Amino acid sequence: MxxxxxxxxxxINFVILAWLMKRFLFKPILAAIDARETLIAGELSAAxxxxxxxxxxxxxxxxxxxxxxQQRAALLSKATTDATVWREKMLADARxxxxxxxxxxxxxxxxxxxxxxxxxxxxxxxxxxxxxxRTLNDLGGVSVQACIVxxxxxxxxxxxxxxxxxxxxxxxxxxxxxxxxxAVELPAEGRAAVQQSLNETFAADVPLRxxxxxxxxxxxxxxxxxxxxxxxxxxxLCSLEKGIAExxxxxxxxxxxxxxxxxxxxxxx
Amino acid sequence: MRLxxxxxxxxxxxFFKLNGTLVFTWALMAxxxxxxxxxxxxxxxxxxxxxxxxxxxxxxxxxxxxxxxxGLRHPRKYIGFFGTLFLFxxxxxxxxxxxxxxxxxxxxSTTAALAICVxxxxxxxxxxxxxxxxxxxxxxxxxIIMLPFNLISEASRTLALAVRLFGNMMSGAMIIGxxxxxxxxxxxxxxxxxxxxxxxVQAYIFSILAAVYIAxxxxxxxxxxxxxxxx
Numbered sequence: 001m002x003x004x005x006x007x008x009x010x011x012i013n014f015v016i017l018a019w020l021m022k023r024f025l026f027k028p029i030l031a032a033i034d035a036r037e038t039l040i041a042g043e044l045s046a047a048x049x050x051x052x053x054x055x056x057x058x059x060x061x062x063x064x065x066x067x068x069x070q071q072r073a074a075l076l077s078k079a080t081t082d083a084t085v086w087r088e089k090m091l092a093d094a095r096x097x098x099x100x101x102x103x104x105x106x107x108x109x110x111x112x113x114x115x116x117x118x119x120x121x122x123x124x125x126x127x128x129x130x131x132x133x134r135t136l137n138d139l140g141g142v143s144v145q146a147c148i149v150x151x152x153x154x155x156x157x158x159x160x161x162x163x164x165x166x167x168x169x170x171x172x173x174x175x176x177x178x179x180x181x182x183a184v185e186l187p188a189e190g191r192a193a194v195q196q197s198l199n200e201t202f203a204a205d206v207p208l209r210x211x212x213x214x215x216x217x218x219x220x221x222x223x224x225x226x227x228x229x230x231x232x233x234x235x236x237l238c239s240l241e242k243g244i245a246e247x248x249x250x251x252x253x254x255x256x257x258x259x260x261x262x263x264x265x266x267x268x269x
Numbered sequence: 270m271r272l273x274x275x276x277x278x279x280x281x282x283x284f285f286k287l288n289g290t291l292v293f294t295w296a297l298m299a300x301x302x303x304x305x306x307x308x309x310x311x312x313x314x315x316x317x318x319x320x321x322x323x324x325x326x327x328x329x330x331x332x333x334x335x336x337x338x339x340g341l342r343h344p345r346k347y348i349g350f351f352g353t354l355f356l357f358x359x360x361x362x363x364x365x366x367x368x369x370x371x372x373x374x375x376x377x378s379t380t381a382a383l384a385i386c387v388x389x390x391x392x393x394x395x396x397x398x399x400x401x402x403x404x405x406x407x408x409x410x411x412x413i414i415m416l417p418f419n420l421i422s423e424a425s426r427t428l429a430l431a432v433r434l435f436g437n438m439m440s441g442a443m444i445i446g447x448x449x450x451x452x453x454x455x456x457x458x459x460x461x462x463x464x465x466x467x468x469x470v471q472a473y474i475f476s477i478l479a480a481v482y483i484a485x486x487x488x489x490x491x492x493x494x495x496x497x498x499x500x
Contacts, residue, residue, distance in 0.1 A: 014382060
């Protein structure tokens, strides 16, 4: 049954076949499988690396987004605060400007009112003085200037004791002559009357110098050594001016000169 | 009727002869070698590959898995031997569908040659794995008294391998030949299909038994399988 030549030949055949199969089949196939597994492992490793990188990038992005949100919130808060402060400042400035404007308008109105009142008072004095002059002229040919001089002389003579003493001392000790101011130039009779009343009152020859001040309108004033004796229709016109001021809503009226007021008040009594 | 392709002699000169067993064996060798060469000529290492490459990879990895499951730790070291054994026996059985073909495994000379190869491979792989001393010591285990029984076991299992494969392959071919003379149409087809199945099963069994023998020789006695697969 067994052919030993065939057995030997088959053994050799099998050995050759085993070598051929290992050479042409198993080795290349296993090498290809290994190469593919290496390729897949490499791709898996690369994918893992990319996944890790993507995860890292995602975390970095989330951190940046968080930081950005915080910065945005901080900037928004700062901007809101700045806007609020700026709005308050602008409102305060606007209020201040409105107040300033209001005060300016109030002052302008007050100044305008005062100016009108002054103009009206001045005009009223001029008119009253003109009326009085025309009236006195029409009634008896009496000069207003002469009456004013007369009234001034009476006031000088009626000067109270202490005032007269201080005024007399100023008139006698001063080397500078006393000044007599009038609205219009005083005639010789008037100057003589004034000189006489002063010489009699102070028992001395009082040197005088005459000046013309149109603003006085109707009055005479004597200035010597810081003292002053005045007669003027101003004090009478003050009540008129007060009435006008009340019409314009003024609360206060400029007070007259202390000496004038004192003397005027005394004269009025 | 021929019981073996050995009896189909084409040429003879004294001890040397050219019979059917050798001719069919060479044909199978050429088919396997040329087919493998053609398929593995352009192997792809990418994820996409040809169908033939996929088939071969499935076969090769399947053989490697079977070797590993038997207990051999490094299947690539043994795949050349066992893979060739399996593919040769399986292809010899599958080619019975071709008329006029006679499987060389139906010759006791061929199965004896394959059994002798296994018989030689067992100590070769055993010595390669454990060294000469380690391998020879396995014949003295568990005691020195077991030495003759171990030697008888080695010889008897080689003989069993040869006779088992020869009996199965020869009987399949013989049954088909007998049935062809009795019922020429139906039974031969059924038996041929059955023969394909039994041929592949025999190839598997032959390879697995050889792997088990070698695994037993390359591992310490304590970790050898408790029982060998049986036909």
